[in-house]
Amino acid sequence: MAPPIMLLLLLASFLIPTQTQFQVEAKDQAFTSIVISQKGLDFLKELLVTEAVSSIIPLQVPQIKKSMRVPFLGSVYMVVSNITIYGIDVGSSYIKLGDDGIAIIASETTCNLSMNWYYSYSTWVAPVEVSDEGSASVKVEGVEVGLTLGLGIQEGTLKLSLKDCGCHVKEISIKLDGGASWFYQGMINAFEEQIGSAVENSITKKLKDGIVKLDSVLQALPKEIPLDDDTYLNATFVNDPVLSNSSIGFEINGLFTARRKPSVSEYHNKDSKALVACSDPSKMLGIALDEAVFNSVAATYFDAEFMQWTVDKIPDQSFLNTAGWRFVIPQLYKKYPNHDMNLNISLSSPPVIKISEHNIGAIIYADLIIDVLDENSVIPVACISLVIRASSSVKLSGNNLAGSMKVDDFSMSLKWSNIGNLRMYLIQPVVWTVIQTVFVPYVNSHLGKGIPLPIVHGFTVQNGELLCSGSRIMVCSDVTYEPSDSNNLNGFLQSLSKYTPAT
Missing domain, CATH: 3.15.10.10 (Bactericidal permeability-increasing protein; domain 1)
Known part of the structure; x- marks a missing residue:
């Protein structure tokens, strides 16, 4: 019955x-x-x-x-x-x-x-x-x-x-x-x-x-609950259920892991949390996700080498020709006049996500490599290290937890160069434009899809x-x-x- x-x-x-x-x-x-x-x-x-x-x-x-x-x-x-x-x-x-x-x-x-x-x-x-x-x-x-x-x-x-x-x-x-x-x-x-x-x-x-x-x-x-072909959510129950006179409490591992190889990133240090509660008693459903869950997603995709892409189209296409950089990096234009370019962006380590009461912050470490296209070859000419500090917002999209980010500030330094020293203060506005017009929309297109709630x-x-x-x-x-x-x-x-x- x-x-x-x-x-x-x-x-x-x-x-x-x-x-x-x-x-x-x-x-x-x-x-x-x-x-x-x-x-x-x-x-x-x-x-x-x-x-x-x-x-x-x-x-x-x-x-x-x-x-x-x-x-x-x-x-x-x-x-x-x-x-x-x-x-x-x-x-x-x-x-x-x-x-x-x-x-x-x-x-x-x-x-x-x-x-x-x-x-x-x-x-x-x-x-x-x-x-x-x-x-x-x-x-x-x-x-x-x-x-x-x-x-x-x-x-x-x-x-x-x-x-x-x-x-x-x-x-x-x-x-x-x-x-x-x-x-x-x-x-x-x-x-x-x-x-x-x-x-x-x-x-x-x-x-x-x-x-x-x-x-x-x-x-x-x-x-194991699949996120995609390469990543799954560890849905293993941990510890015995906690029964009171008005609720049943559960804990699951909740981290995302690569199917093909274990993640080598350190994101599983967890501080003990005392209380989990919904502020609105009229709601029927609630789940608390530790920031380690989000860091595990980032680390898993980083280990799978998904967080790198080549930029060959941007709103201002002139930035993808050495002529657009002639006043910023004159030696680049002098050595490769009117050559088309690519920008290779790759994360150098997994993003670090921090959740506080009033903010969801992320620190992103990335390398921006400037490539010159010379006939059938690609010539890397310089690499700029970026530290991007961003804040994020989250929303519910169906049964997914989706989000978007905006850049608060960033810093940059020259990692290596084959064309001599670069004046970073001149390059900074160009890099900022690339971050805002290329990097942020690309990241938000993926954050908008979200991760599934279990x-x-x-x-x-x-x-x-x-x-x-x-x-x-x-x-x-x-x-x-x-x-x-x-x-x-x-x-x-x-x-x-x-x-x-x-x-």
Whole structure:
């Protein structure tokens, strides 16, 4: 019924927040902190109840046989078969969180059943067997279901365990159809207790089977979420979940790593963070990303040698001919008059990203190499080292965390030259123009695409806000859900285990 599906929200829990403060005491390295709040649980509960019911019904209940001796009639044999729960109406349900685990209660639930009945008896008066049969509709009311679940971490994935499970039927009514049903109604009512017990056992067994299935899906969740063909997010869970009376807290590694070779850059030093909280308690979803996550993206792309490009077109194309530099670097024009040029820009080390309460700053170390094109050859003539200090802004773009940067200032020095000494104060305005018209738009074109938030397929952030605090970024948002190619539970489970990154 509905309750086992509540735990699917844990599968969707690569995020969900609350205003509740979440204490982070990492034993291992974790750079993404997650909290599932009561409001988030309630949202997913309402969303998943329908899918839970559709996954359970129709539910077949074992047939029931009964025989008895009745005065003046003799031996009576009764069978109720093909008992099928075809409808479930969940009145109310809730989740209670505590130190012992996750308690899930569903009450005021009604089940509608159909069944076939068969009745026969033989009497001592005459050796004749009398029988009749027909169908019946059954309404089971006041069904209460409860289970307690434990949640832990096993080899980097979530481990679900069933601590307690039970189902209780308060009231049952049977209405016979067919045959001489009016005559047998009183006797068939004797099956009420057995039918109620069979319903309890069937629902309990279904719940237990569902928890086993959920646990297997949790174990199969990917530990690597692709950003592209070369980079993936390390989604390994770290440390045991933290349960309070109003939230469930998780930590994942959260760093991006190259698929083909490990990053050699040092970005995984993490200071302990005391509190993670969304300032707006009305938001359903929140996730804290440590600045190490962003530095890991930068370091991974740097190690993959993606952060270098050749500039052969700029808004003022005259800067790509030595004639445009004749007053800035006269010896360049003298040695290579009217030669076309390229500018090679490459980062000399990974950018360093720092997040503070009021600013997201970046320090970028780059080399600008001036190339002269001489017939079929490319001649490097000088290299200028740049230290660019920039500030960035971030925004939510769908399920991606995107951004843009602007340059605050930069410094430059001559690294080497094949054309003699350069007067840097003359070159600085030209380099500034190149940075503003080429470098910044190029970087922003990539930042605008963003990095995917680790959100399960089908869920979308909505009405989000961002908060920078204590060297990390907190995303606080509501969520919506749109089913993909399947509206049933199996399809939903498959969409979770086959996680695809947001685009």
